[in-house]
Amino acid sequence: NAGVTQTPKFRVLKTGQSMTLLCAQDMNHEYMYWYRQDPGMGLRLIHYSVGEGTTAKGEVPDGYNVSRLKKQNFLLGLESAAPSQTSVYFCASSSQGSGANVLTFGAGSRLTVL
Amino acid sequence: AQTVTQSQPEMSVQEAETVTLSCTYDTSESDYYLFWYKQPPSRQMILVIRQEAYKQQNATENRFSVNFQKAAKSFSLKISDSQLGDAAMYFCAYRWNDMRFGAGTRLTVKP
Numbered sequence: 001n002a003g004v005t006q007t008p009k010f011r012v013l014k015t016g017q018s019m020t021l022l023c024a025q026d027m028n029h030e031y032m033y034w035y036r037q038d039p040g041m042g043l044r045l046i047h048y049s050v051g052e053g054t055t056a057k058g059e060v061p062d063g064y065n066v067s068r069l070k071k072q073n074f075l076l077g078l079e080s081a082a083p084s085q086t087s088v089y090f091c092a093s094s095s096q097g098s099g100a101n102v103l104t105f106g107a108g109s110r111l112t113v114l
Numbered sequence: 115a116q117t118v119t120q121s122q123p124e125m126s127v128q129e130a131e132t133v134t135l136s137c138t139y140d141t142s143e144s145d146y147y148l149f150w151y152k153q154p155p156s157r158q159m160i161l162v163i164r165q166e167a168y169k170q171q172n173a174t175e176n177r178f179s180v181n182f183q184k185a186a187k188s189f190s191l192k193i194s195d196s197q198l199g200d201a202a203m204y205f206c207a208y209r210w211n212d213m214r215f216g217a218g219t220r221l222t223v224k225p
Contacts, residue, residue, distance in 0.1 A: 023124075035215075040123070041217055042205055042215045042216050045212055048212050058212060084128075088157070102164065103159075105159035107157065107158060
């Protein structure tokens with residue numbers, strides 16, 4: 001029962017490099033989210049998706065791109081990494097419909113940009 | 115845009131005592147959902163309790179209960195009989211379309 005799996009768990013990048021974080025869920029959830037967590041700022045929504053082939057911007061979308069080509073996967077891309085993108089990234093998913101549906105989170109991915 | 119505010123960056127409680135964590139939010143919607151999540155040092159996000167805005171009755175889950183004041187847009191979490199394992203970051207969250215979180219409150223439990 002994997003739930004939400006994020007890869008990689010840790011990554012160190014140099015400024016200007018690109019990378020992709022992969023989120024995979026096996027619960028047939030419609031909704032998927034990417035958050036970043038920084039000290040003193042809680043979790044801030046980067047992008048989210050309400051279904052396969054759809055994406056939407058959250059609170060802090062600049063510098064990130066996402067894709068949802070398959071229902072079970074939600075990719076977060078950094079085209080040109082900056083030190084300000086050093087953070088812990090969380091993916092989450094939920095079923096559609098009632099807003100009471102709880103988000104299931106992945107374990108997080110720590111990204112350091114030098 | 116909806117915002118969630120947690121005004122207490124840190125709180126401390128003695129083991130077996132009661133502590134209340136505060137949360138306020140801003141919204142123009144009438145039907146929405148509120149949550150408290152716990153994040154221990156393992157970094158895993160764990161749901162503590164949730165409240166539907168259309169329900170007047172406050173939610174409870176064992177030692178955890180909320181005080182939901184819809185008109186005041188307030189959603190506080192009360193932890194009774196605090197245990198060492200309750201030590202963690204606690205995040206208040208609001209959901210209407212997407213899910214927005216507050217900045218968190220770090221709870222320390224003293225033995």
